[in-house]
Amino acid sequence: MFRRDFLLTTLAVSAPAAAFAQDINWRLSCDVLVVGAGGAGLAAAVRASELDAEVILIEQNVHLGGNTLISGGFLGVVDPIRQAPLGITDSEERHFQDIWNNGDKIADPTLVRKLVHEAPRMLSWLEAKSVKFQDEVIEIYGSHFPRCHKPIFPNGTAYVRALTGxxxxxxxxxxxxxxxxxxxxxxxxxxxxxKATSKQDEFFIRARKGVILAAGGFGANLKTVAAFDPRLKGLPSNCSSGSTGDMLFAARRIGASVVDLNEIQCLPGPISNKGIRVR
Structure with missing residues (x-):
């Protein structure tokens, strides 16, 4: 077992166990429930709605945007329209290798290839939402190749404004x-x-077709950060206060696994009715 798996399992013990559905009084219901309103959650909620799903999006903070709002806003995409005029030759395979090698080859290669393959469609989708990108593509720290797109608006505000709209x-x-x-x-x-809480009021939300967890990582949870890397103990965080990792631990505790990649709908088509399943 990897040390990361061990730590996740250990830390998850303090997280609440999953509730079961018998005799629950559901206050709200929807087709798709999205947890977390950063860039991923906003995009998921908009796309699910475009596919005719009834959507509820919840966010623990007062404002939408999460870490995306304060991020650098760069988006890595193979884009011949912008790269070719600059003399840049790129490919999906090169993009995959950059991510794979920079990530110490511990990611799921199938997920990485899915990300790389769908990235151009994602870019087009965002542009259709009125996100304006600069014509120049650049290399940023960690990318090792000039394929990063930067919106005209600063940081991640372009994404949050467009998707919120x-x-x-x-x-x-x-x-x-x-x-x-x-x-x-x-x-x-x-x-x-x-099960959710809002202003000390607890209630249940039912999702008929699926729950999407987009609550982010645990960069603002200093205790968990120190458990993963003791060298970071005591250092401050520049993450959104919502990056506590609670949903990671809740999913880990019940052994939640992602649906088959073929059921993830990036383009028009039916919403999968399998949701998040458990082993």
């Missing part, structure tokens, strides 16, 4: 100051919703 246009139900505290399973172990 799309949420409002599509009338997606967004609940701020609402924190997920437990995953709810049915008798077969399928995740069908969450």
């Amino acid at each position: 799309a949420l409002m246009q599509r009338k997606v139900n967004v609940l701020t100051e609402t924190k997920a505290i437990e995953l709810v399973q049915d008798d077969n172990g399928r995740v069908i919703g969450i």
Whole structure:
């Protein structure tokens, strides 16, 4: 077992166990429930709504945006339209190798290839949402190749503004100051919703087709950061205060696994009804 797996398992013991569905009074229900309103959660909520799903998006902070809002805003994409005029020759395989090698070859290569292959479509989708990018692509620290796109607006504000506008246009139900505290399973172990808290009020939200966990990492959880790397003990964090890792630990505790990649809908098509399943 990797040390990371051991630590996740150990740290998850303090996280609440998953609730089960018997006799639950569901206050809200939807097709797709998205937890976390950073860049990933905002994009997931907008895309699910475009695919005709009824969506609820929850965010534990007052404002939307998470770490995306304060990020550098760079987006790595193989883009011949911008790269070729600058004399840059790029490819999906080169992009994959950059991520694979820079990540010490410990990532899931199938997921990395999925990311690289879908990145141009993601770029086009964002541009269709009125995110404006500069014509120049550059190399940033850690990328080792000039394929990083930078929006005209600073940091990650372009993404948050565009996706928040799309949420409002599509009338997606967004609940701020609402924190997920437990995953709810049915008798077969399928995740069908969450227990949430808002202003000391606890309630349940049911998801008929799936729960998307986009609550981010644990960069603001200094105790967990120190457990993974003792050299960082006592150092401050520049992450959003919502980066506590609570949902990572909750999913880890019940052994949640991701659905098959073929069921992840990036383009128009049916929403998978399997949601997040457990072993």
